[in-house]
Amino acid sequence: MNFAVGYQPFLAGELFCEMLADYREQVGEVYFSIPGTPSGRTEPEYDPELWEQLGYELSEIRKLGIELDLLLNGNCYGGDAVSEKFARGITVSLDKLGTAGLLPGIVTTTSPFAAHVVKKHFPGIELRASINMRLDSTLAMEYLADTFDSFYIRRDRQRDLETLRKTSEWCRANGKKLGLLANSGCLRNCPYQTFHDNLVAHDAEVRKNTNVPDFLPHLCWKRLQKRENWSDFLRASWIRPEDLHLYAPYVDVVKLATRRHASVRMVVAAYTSGHFDGNVLNLTEPCFANLCAPWILDNRTLTADDLPGRCADDCRHCGKCEQVLKKALRRVGDAP
16 A cells, blocks of 8 residues: 655654655655645745755655655635746746755646646646545546546545545546545535635735634634534544555555644554554544543544444434444543
8 A cells, every 4th residue: 555644844853754764665655845835734934944854854755765746735826826926936846856856756736727837847747636626526537637647535535435436447447546535634524624725825924913813713623622523523534544455445545644743653653554552533633632632532442334434424413423432432541
């Protein structure tokens, strides 16, 4: 199974490339963004030392035989979205990486314009449709087939194995690759997603403002503050490490969200080994373990059948998720 792991420059006690060396046989790709540019996560401001560290670590990662994937997956590029300025920025960044011997083999983007620019100037680079494009049908992929080489399926659909199978068949018949995101903690069919992704893309501007303190822009955090909503977590899209073998026949790459995770090594170890004895709330990004403490969701008590698939899209609150929670929840320190 080919795993794609998100680069993080701030690991505790080790460099990202050092951690990755222990998993070089399982990890095939590392995705990263350029500091100071909009992406699907809040980015640190541009800093020469941060750029230097990125260059060093990417070089070491390439020596491990791991492919590089540049993210141009901001949900909004404002007034520059289709500009010559943005196009120049893309080509300059790729030229700079190429000069350093770090030209990525993949570019993942939500922007059809960015994809157009990369395809025009760097036709040898694989273009991948970001998870944030929310591709939930082969028809949508067909629309993009003249530009994109690979796709991430919409996370809200991936637990439906029949949909995943049909999508995989279409991709293989059309010479495309398919991927999924294994450990997203986002709510299923979250109505805040477009708003939140745009907010993240404009994070540098947002931080300069005096913002209204009593509005929480993250619906997941708002809902999971109340215990009666904890079943929302079971209805989300994350996949247990033990269940990945059910999905493996249909995908070419499994993405792990680690760019902002506090325990990257734990996440990578769990999914590459297919085993995790711990609190499932710790595996996802966002990580909700502190929010739900002192309660944990014991992975050892769960099975693939416990987690809803297609039914979660139109949940009628049958009571199954609440029963699973009752089985799996326990306080820290209590015997399992």
